[in-house]
Amino acid sequence: MPAHILVGTQWGDEGKGRIADWLASQADIVARYAGGDNAGHTVRVGDETYKLHLVPSGVLHPGVKCIMGAGMVINPLTLASELRALAAQRVDISPNRIQLSTRAHLITPVHRAIDAAREAQRGQRAIGTTMRGIGPAYVDRTAREGLRAGEMENPDIFARRMRARLEAGNQLLADVYQAEPVPLDSALAELCEAASFLAPYLGDSSLTINEALEADKTVICEGAQGTLLDIDHGGYPYVTSSSTIAGGALTGLGFGPRYVDRVIGVAKAFTTRVGSGPMPTELHDEAGARLRGTGANPWDEFGTTTGRPRRTGWLDGVMVRYAARINGLTELVITKMDVLSSFVDLKIAEAYQLNGQMVRHMPSELDDFAACEPVYETVPGWPEDITGVRTFDSLPGAARRYIERIEALVNVPVSLITVGPARDQSIQRR
Ligand code: IMP
Secondary structure, rough: OOOEEEEEEEOOOOHHHHHHHHOOOOOOOOOOOOOOOOOOOEEOOOEEEEEEEEHHHHHOOOOEEEEOOEEEEOHHHHHHHHHHHHHHOOOOOOOOOOOEEEEOOOOOOOHHHHHHHHHHHHHOOOOOOOOOOHHHHHHHHOOOOOOOOHHHHOOHHHHHHHHHHHHHHHHHHHHOOOOEEEEEEHHHOOOOOHHHHHHEEOOOOOHHHHHHOOOOOOEEEEEOHHHOOOOOOOOOOOOOOOOHHHHHHHHOOOOOOEEEEEEEEEEEEEEEEEOOOOOEEEEEOOOHHHHHHOOOOOOOOOOOOOOEEEEEOOOOHHHHHHHHHHHHOOEEEEEEEHHOOOOOEEEEEEEEEOOOOEOOOOOHHHHHHHHHHEEEEEEOOOOOOOOOOOOHOOHHHHHHHHHHHHHHHHHOOOOEEEOOOOOOOOOEEO
């Protein structure tokens, strides 16, 4: 009956999709619990590249059931085209293995337009959202005015209610933001087409998951974004609008904590961030550019969803320790270790300096967080290429010590290390 929860420990883009793909090979169900098509990752299997934004990574493992849970916000147009693209790549997308919770909320083109209008209005204080309409859709959910996926079951009712939501959103766009309305008839026609395509996928996913857990099946709860983007415990207001942390898996999928046996945190071996907001270990020098890469490789640090270059910096041990606390991590996965090869020295922030004081915990106030200066510990790098290494003992001594230092700082064991983009480029530790 185990549920394993997989979360990001930084600002997203830690490589969770790849780890979910790996865990899926031993699972029965992979379920996404929060967010929407603001997330994105690329999985390479052999010569084929798959781009996923909404469908859980388990879809690439035949026999694994994939669920999009109630905590998600779903753009029907994106989901329909993602499923069609997977089908074109000969992935089995039959409704008996893919389920969309009737309780998930829907994103409309009007939500996207409001997202853009709000960002424009924020000016200098813009969050740097992905413009996918995520925030406005969660606003409607909390205001109890949203449309849920279950509405797609009945085409006539769906068309009527969707029209009313689009009209109300257009009114808001005009009155509050003086922005262009979304063309109503064409948007509605597209949404209705997508709704009829998606209707067979609808189901009560809390029931599906609880029945599976009762039957001793293994469920992977796949988080999106990262702990620092969590609506409650992230760096508010520079966050996304959902519960990205382990607790969000329970509310977003509708099952209880007694089933959870592993909480796996994924941390990149350094730090990246897209969007605005403070980032204590950010680098603006040649080292930062080296961590980012040029964009020539698919694994370089450029957003999968928006293509934006990511901000880069040294590993922030204070942040990963915070993520260990907020999520109750039982283990850590360190990704992209190979990118650190050939730096002479590496730095890890072990604490912050705030107003002349040394602090070891993330401050809860944004102004304090913005004023934090990292206190670095410098550790030796390693010149060797480690992309071919498959056991911990064969790693260069400095790389082993880097991992052991993270374990000591965060007080959580590292169970897996990735050393390259391919499925087998990883070191399983325990
Ligand atoms: P939103 O989720 O589009 O509203 O964006 C809010 C913030 O979260 C922005 O800083 C985005 O860059 C960030 N964000 C959202 N999704 C992701 C993701 O999958 N990876 C990294 N950052 C993300």
